[in-house]
Amino acid sequence: MARETFRSRPVLVATDGRLADNIVYFARALRKAGMRVGPAAVKDAIEAVLVAGIGTRDDFYWTLHAVLVTRHEDHQVFDEAFRLFWRSRELIEKLLAMFSPVAIENRQKERPRAAESRVADAMFEGHRKEQRPQEIPEIEVDARLTFSGNEVLRGKDFAQMTAAELAEARRAIAELRLPFDLVATRRFRADPRGRRADPRAMMRSALRTGGDLILPKFRSPRQRHPPVVVLADISGSMSQYTRIFLHFLHALTEKRRRVHTFVFGTRLTNLTRQMRHRDPDAALADASRAVVDWSGGTRIGDALDEFNRLWSRRVLGQGAVVLLITDGLERDDVRGLSEEMERLHKSCRRLIWLNPLLRFDGFEPRARGVQAMLPHVDELRPVHNLNALADLCASLNARGTATFDPRLWRGLGSRRAA
């Protein structure tokens, strides 16, 4: 009897140690799978498991989930990792058995140690499924004026950025003044020439003189940059500009907060996180890996539809300005494109269309995609000569001239078409 109690104690302690170790390993696995799990979260996880106890597998799952998952997107990763990590080693069953001796009877034997390779497989299973067999890229000399809706998946390598280019890019971005780039917030700052009274400051300064003088103090609304959402076309017809505008996006993300980057060809990819990378080459390499449809076909309508459904509510809040970079060459079927553009237009503060195709003298907004999109943009900005990032910045700079009015271009298109 006495021996029993003596023996049960060290076992309990050992269980504790194991549990903590395993949670640490599990957290490490999650981190490797791309989730952001810090040491504080691991500590919390252990604490949470001790508080909740381990009743069933489900409870254990949700206890860890509560502490370790902080983004909805991470749920899938967690789910998969949990299934593999805790099942393959029969850990939960062991832990359950230690917490309640009755549970030993109905635990199921699993094949031992099939784990290692499967964990690795599982982590990449999702990716592998997404990647269709790559088609052999056709030889394409210049695809600027061609467009198709066919999906061609291929990768892309970007030449590294030279130091001169980098300096140039930084300078161009620093000089860039986007149109409608300041919005008044409802916060205030002290301002002697402000138009609103600031009672708190008045009271403070009044006390400084013992209340003899209550002098008026003023404040005015703070201004700040609205979020920028960039939707960039990376299809074949745009391929020669891709590098420039990716550099532009990276520099923009570096300079200001709240820039969201999306690229689309035949599908929509969110590149915001990749663009946050400090180094432009690393950022572009990341982006290159994340996108599977470089220089493929174009499905502007579908991409916008996906954006509107899945992202617009998440990134277009707080008066975002949308920058749409595309040549507007949609495959023949433009059904739905106009509706999607309209919705996009109505959900943002300002929709600016940057069109590099305008450099061709013969350009007329006659293509049906262009015709469908034109009525729904606030500004159409041509890029006559897009050889460097500075050209892009120049065309975006805030000069409210009439040439950016989309109505002018519309008139032009229909007249010539007629």
Place this chain on the structure above:
Amino acid sequence: MPGPLPVPQSIDDTMAMLAGADYVADRALATVLFLSLRMKRPLFLEGEAGVGKTEIAKVLASALGRRLIRLQCYEGLDVSSAVYEWNYAAQMIEIRMEEAEGQVDRTDMEKNVFSEKYLIRRPVLDALSGKTGAAPVFLIDELDRTDEAFEAFLLEILSDFQVTVPELGTIHAEEPPIVIITTNRTREIHDALKRRCLYHWVDYPDAERELEIVRRKVPNANSRLSAEVVRFIQKLRQLELFKVPGVAETIDWASALTELDKVALDPEAVSDTIGVLLKYQDDIARIDQGEGRRILNEVKAELSAAE
């Protein structure tokens, strides 16, 4: 309302407590709620509109007999409307009174003018004033509507449960409030804030749980009608609509149809009341043009097959 009750002691207790207050929760939610109560950590609920995030705070307050303090966030929410404000008019009178009495000792006056008497408490300060064992439920609703500046300000409150008023000093909570934060994900909340909380994504309920919710919230609805309504909406959620209906819409629709004395769905009833369910013209047009009828037929077929 009963006096303040202690927090539940296990996940099962939590489930029972929620069920007792007519909130049909799944085990995942009960687990994270239990942990947040026991570990005294804020609960961060994210999910689409109308899945019952705000309701959790209300239910929690009524089930535990605690006070509910709600802070509705909006753009430009600032310290003077969220935390505290000085009553300037009263302060000015105080200054004049003291002058009239002829006592103008500077330190005394400052102490009098900036005393708790003239402090107007806003929700955050209010939430920190709970007594031991009776901490209020503090609901920070739709945090994504405010800006990053306010989010950063919340960090101090959520990690230390204290507020610093420069003129007065630091105010500590005797017992930390039960904090529930909700967001609709119209923008990403910073990791620093999420890290201080327990995170939970509130998803749409499955058919079984949704039926249970309808039964509890619309008790006078016909059982066939509720079954059809729930199936219809579950199918609607699988379509790629711009805004799919949430649980709140399900409840509204079931009660609307009940008010119209319907005992089963029919195409006319669906198209007459579709505005309760879908709030975007494109979605409504799509359902009205045939797809609604197709779903309805599927629902009818499935239900008669089940019988």
